Amino acid sequence: MLNLRRKMKLYTIGYEGKTAEDFFEALKKNEVENLVDIRILPNHDDAMYASKRDLPYLLNNIVGCNYTYMDNLAPTLQLLEEVHADHDFDKYTRGFSKIMKARDIPNSLDRDFFEKQTCCLLCFEAKSEFCHRRLVTNLLQKYWQGIDLTHL
Secondary structure, three states: OOOOOOOEEEEEEEOOOOOHHHHHHHHHHOOOOEEEEOOOOOOOHHHHHHOOOOHHHHHHHHHOOEEEEOHHHOOOHHHHHHHHHHOOHHHHHHHHHHHHHHOOOOOOOOHHHHHOOOEEEEEOOOOHHHOHHHHHHHHHHHHOOOEEEEEO
């Protein structure tokens, strides 16, 4: 059967260790149209320029892109606290995979939302290897064909 789906460009980014200039320039350079925030604590005190309160304004005025918060792609606070306490990322991976299954990810997501615009998933960790955004994108790639993924 012919797959009529468009190819989807998807980015992920973590703001840990990035200056505001580096963060916003990376989004601008890659022509991100919608920053999709998947953090459980989007207004945490450590968020600095990346707080949910400030991002819509900053993104619109610096990058020219939109902001969307998707808490259904965030871990639970309990799971996040556990990984910070024991640093067991394998356990975290198993726990977050169960959460995504219970939330029916990716079936509960609107693929057209991601297909019609260049999106970037936002979380804190600088490296995607130890962040749930990698787990989300791995699952999306498993079920959605045609994703061109780049971790910024």
